[in-house]
């Protein structure tokens with residue numbers, strides 16, 4: 463009898479202890495902090511960590527897909543009608559971007575490397591071969607005409623030369639030529655008088671199998687929030703990239719890598735090689751990719767807004783004071799003077815005016831936004847799509863008859879979707895980490911649950927002990943016999 467009640471009371475005491483212990487663990491967040499310190503220790507660019515391996519040679523395949531706009535009414539457009547385009551794509555390339563010449567610096571707080579990118583055409587994932595023909599604005603000609611529009615004598619000579627070669631405002635080239643380069647007769651002729659000019663034009667000319675100089679990254683050893691953040695690029699402090707409106711940051715891309723322990727109210731900075739400034743992304747929604755929880759970050763409307771709405775965007779107005787309107791960025795200065803304007807595909811998040819100006823534009827959030835899904839615990843990118851459109855500023859130039867009566871228009875040439883989804887091996891590893899985190903973080907709650915359960919048993923036993931005398935009496939003989 464004594465043993466029995468002793469058992470009952472220790473159950474009660476144990477229950478209370480577990481409750482107290484569990485609740486104090488929850489309040490002290492010691493397990494959460496333990497998980498966080500483990501993550502901070504592991505997510506560092508140090509030879510041997512998974513984070514380093516993934517940074518040095520990203521295991522997930524990155525695809526670069528191009529969608530061209532084939533101009534369907536060149537003569538009408540030249541006569542002043544609204545240009546009409548037909549989207550044609552994708553033309554898909556597999557992108558390899560390993561880090562090379564890796565050297566650790568400053569007691570392993572920084573690491574230097576070059577990032578070589580190689581693009582391999584994927585016929586099976588493309589609409590057609592690279593030899594497909596695309597009719598669009600003749601970008602080298604437009605560039606030259608813009609350059610010489612205020613020099614009537616030169617303009618006359620160039621215009622006459624163009625007539626002799628039959629070059630006009632619009633031209634037809636293969637996908638391969640437009641992307642990776644072709645020798646242009648007009649540029650070739652100009653090279654005779656200006657030898658420093660390049661006679662090859664391509665939107666991604668010289669981008670294949672090349673690197674853009676040395677980057678120095680923070681390893682994240684000193685501060686986890688600096689994990690894989692660019693410290694300097696070609697010896698320039700990365701800070702200058704955003705403050706100067708020069709183009710030296712235009713090549714400063716390194717894909718997206720983010721620090722661990724991301725919170726929903728953070729603004730994530732991302733570099734883009736195509737836009738002359740850094741951008742930021744904000745939290746939109748919770749997502750699940752491959753069974754792994756993530757936060758979706760998107761570029762907010764303010765990033766694209768005009769000066770009236772967001773005065774911070776005055777960097778978009780180049781040259782200073784010359785603003786094109788929401789959603790457009792003049793990157794002419796970064797493209798050897800070519801009148802190139804960047805935007806989101808189909809002018810998504812841009813002024814409605816630009817959508818209306820070209821027949822065939824159809825902006826859609828799901829298809830044309832740039833988004834990144836990140837696992838908040840580790841900062842690992844689960845899925846991402848960077849979407850950018852390359853347009854050419856087309857206008858009638860009086861000194862060049864080639865421009866006819868063309869309307870002033872921002873004409874889309876191509877847009878790209880550079881996307882990645884976490885590979886299965888990394889996903890499997892990450893699912894294990896997320897599960898472990900959940901178990902560890904729930905230990906205090908398990909203790910509380912156990913405490914409540916034991917408390918329940920204790921109460922049940924106490925009640926049984928106080929059962930009426932009669933039943934006890936009836937049982938007495940059974941027990942003694």
Ligand SMILES: *[C@@H]1O[C@H](CO)[C@@H](O)[C@H](O)[C@H]1NC(C)=O
Nearest residue numbers: 508509510518563564565566
């Ligand atoms: C990482 O370690 C391996 C072997 O331990 C070594 O071969 C390799 O050179 C190291 N890499 C760097 C960048 O230090």
Ligand SMILES: *[C@@H]1O[C@H](CO)[C@@H](O)[C@H](O)[C@H]1NC(C)=O
Nearest residue numbers: 567568569570571572683684
């Ligand atoms: C390098 O780092 C280690 C450990 O983080 C530290 O003990 C050492 O003093 C540091 N050395 C220098 C030169 O900063």
Ligand SMILES: *[C@@H]1O[C@H](CO)[C@@H](O)[C@H](O)[C@H]1NC(C)=O
Nearest residue numbers: 555580581582583642670671
């Ligand atoms: C890029 O270069 C690699 C190797 O140098 C080559 O195999 C590949 O076909 C090139 N891609 C393009 C698009 O030219």
Ligand SMILES: *[C@@H]1O[C@H](CO)[C@@H](O)[C@H](O)[C@H]1NC(C)=O
Nearest residue numbers: 532533534550594595596597
């Ligand atoms: C684009 O338009 C041109 C001219 O109409 C045509 O020759 C070409 O086949 C079109 N391109 C594709 C890929 O359909």
Ligand SMILES: *[C@@H]1O[C@H](CO)[C@@H](O)[C@H](O)[C@H]1NC(C)=O
Nearest residue numbers: 667668669674675709710713
């Ligand atoms: C950026 O890349 C282009 C080629 O795409 C190159 O001409 C230019 O010099 C590079 N800029 C810098 C600052 O390295």
Ligand SMILES: *[C@@H]1O[C@H](CO)[C@@H](O)[C@H](O)[C@H]1NC(C)=O
Nearest residue numbers: 767768769770771787788813
């Ligand atoms: C800026 O954008 C807002 C909203 O799209 C629009 O109402 C306004 O007219 C624009 N201002 C200029 C100067 O374009």
Ligand SMILES: *[C@@H]1O[C@H](CO)[C@@H](O)[C@H](O)[C@H]1NC(C)=O
Nearest residue numbers: 780781784786792794795855
């Ligand atoms: C784009 O910028 C260049 C100089 O960087 C300038 O000459 C050109 O006029 C601008 N284009 C437009 C359409 O504003």
Ligand SMILES: *[C@@H]1O[C@H](CO)[C@@H](O)[C@H](O)[C@H]1NC(C)=O
Nearest residue numbers: 525527807829830849879881
């Ligand atoms: C890339 O985006 C385009 C639309 O912008 C879409 O059609 C395509 O499926 C996307 N590619 C991938 C691999 O998600």
